[in-house]
Amino acid sequence: MSNVNNLTSKILKDAEERKSSILAKAEEEKNKIINKKRDEANRLKTSMIEKAKLESATRKERILSSAELKVRNEKLLSKGKVIDEVFNMSVENLCQMNENDFRNFVKSSILSLNIEGDENIILNANGKKAINEAFIKEINNELKDKGNLKLSQSEGKFRGGFILEKNGIEINYTFEALVQSLREELEFEVANILFN
Missing domain, CATH: 3.30.2320.30 (ATP synthase, E subunit, C-terminal)
Known part of the structure; x- marks a missing residue:
């Protein structure tokens, strides 16, 4: 019986060691998966931040460019009106001859x-x-x-x-x-x- 007890004890001890080994491997695998997903998430986050920065820079550039174009067009329009006025005044001055x-x-x-x-x-x-x-x-x-x-x-x-x-x-x-x-x-x- 003692052999049976020894055998049972040895099986339990082996099972306990295997359990610890399996749990350690599972924990290690879990950590690997979590770290891998965390790295992927960080890469994705970095990529999204870079993409957002680029998009915001591009959008900012477009807005500034559009504003500059609008200002330039308004300046040209104003200059055109002043030039029109000068030539209209020339006609008016001739009419006052x-x-x-x-x-x-x-x-x-x-x-x-x-x-x-x-x-x-x-x-x-x-x-x-x-x-x-x-x-x-x-x-x-x-x-x-x-x-x-x-x-x-x-x-x-x-x-x-x-x-x-x-x-x-x-x-x-x-x-x-x-x-x-x-x-x-x-x-x-x-x-x-x-x-x-």
């Missing part, structure tokens, strides 16, 4: 053109106050044998200057058209004067 200067402008402009001399001169209401038939006759005399300009009965819907018309073809010497034609070549220079 006294009658004598206006007659000299009309006369010198017409005499500098290569025209047939039988065109109609279209004027606005203010122009009709300054230019009369006697003045047209004076221009016709200077045009010599081709001078047969006529003062049009129709009134132009422009701010100042005049239009020469013949058979539906117009030579536009309105102040608006003259300033607009000069605007392309002067706009850069005007902008430099205004904004530098």
Whole structure:
């Protein structure tokens, strides 16, 4: 019986040792799994933080870029309005020309053109106050044998200057058209004067 007790005791002792060994291996395996998952979680966390940083930096850059573009566009729009105002003021200043200067402008402009001399001169209401038939006759005399300009009965819907018309073809010497034609070549220079 003592052999049986010894055997039982030995089996129990072996079982106890195996139990401890199995529990130790299980604990070790558990720790390995936990450490592996913790490392994966840390890598994922680091990756997510880096991705969030990159996304926030990109988003910040886009927001700043968009804001800078908006500011630049608003500045350009404001500058454009100021330049428009300068050219509109130029037209307005030309419209304020006294009658004598206006007659000299009309006369010198017409005499500098290569025209047939039988065109109609279209004027606005203010122009009709300054230019009369006697003045047209004076221009016709200077045009010599081709001078047969006529003062049009129709009134132009422009701010100042005049239009020469013949058979539906117009030579536009309105102040608006003259300033607009000069605007392309002067706009850069005007902008430099205004904004530098």
